């Protein structure tokens with residue numbers, strides 16, 4: 001459902017004078033109200049700034065002694081060690097890390113080494129400004145921060161024998177349904193529907209997502225395929241299947257509205273990135289013209305711009321990307337802003353590098369995370385198991401169990417990791 005009511009309530013709230021008294025309350029707490037802001041904006045800002053990491057769980061410091069990038073074949077892992085000998089490890093995305101690891105080693109890791117890991121949230125701010133790092137802003141920088149954050153959270157969780165979620169909030173969910181995402185744009189409408197049926201059959205998923213447009217562009221052929229695929233998928237997969245679509249920034253505003261109307265006609269549940277990802281006003285124009293929720297934000301790396309998307313109801317479903325936005329803590333801040341606006345988030349994550357693992361821990365503590373979490377299968381096939389189960393993560397009847405052992409809750413095969421080599425520049 002669209003989030004129009006919230007904006008109405010906001011206006012009524014301010015008109016009624018409640019915004020003024022809330023503003024005075026803020027000033028009484030010593031907090032300066034931002035110029036030109038109002039109560040709703042203040043609540044969004046507070047949501048994005050309130051601490052996430054539960055430092056009070058730790059009674060002594062956890063000093064980071066080393067952060068290394070380890071390589072085994074074409075796979076990379078961030079490994080963190082404390083001065084007490086505790087370790088944390090996070091698998092990275094092999095399709096991305098090869099292009100960006102000098103940033104990780106030169107600009108990100110040095111900010112955390114020698115510091116108390118309990119100050120992780122302060123370090124996430126410091127890493128952006130130290131050495132003019134903000135000039136490297138964007139997905140390549142923040143994904144390096146995310147991998148380091150995952151490894152540090154793994155270390156912290158193991159230190160106090162708690163799963164990562166317990167460090168970041170109240171773990172209220174031990175399992176989650178998934179939606180299976182199909183990325184094929186080269187096949188016909190009929191072939192894509194066959195692929196979706198296969199994905200549903202092997203995972204038990206009750207929700208799927210498929211691609212529209214031609215990725216960052218569209219043409220007559222792609223539009224003809226879209227207009228055939230939308231009704232065909234509904235007909236073949238049935239009314240009981242939840243259907244999502246992703247345009248990857250393909251359309252202009254009129255075409256997005258035309259396609260969106262067709263999605264509404266066939267009861268689709270969201271329409272992702274209908275127009276170019278950084279065209280915020282155009283995204284809002286599409287959202288305003290349609291009833292179907294617009295999902296977006298996977299390319300976003302700025303908290304301020306995410307706030308704009310939420311505050312202006314340009315997206316009804318914010319999609320913080322756990323890598324591109326800089327990790328679990330920053331993405332939880334987006335979820336908290338979304339919660340203020342009465343919205344659910346659908347965290348976005350690549351299928352590589354155990355992406356689903358990080359999505360699971362996020363969903364375990366984010367109450368307004370969507371019903372279905374994005375899943376793309378295990379694209380790496382490296383040897384690991386969920387601690388305590390002896391098995392890797394798997395979707396059974398469309399549901400994945402969230403690891404509950406300390407840290408990230410997975411263990412890589414020691415014989416596989418033993419030949420991993422430290423990457424040096």
Ligand SMILES: [Mg+2]
Nearest residue numbers: 246272273298
């Ligand atoms: Mg997408």
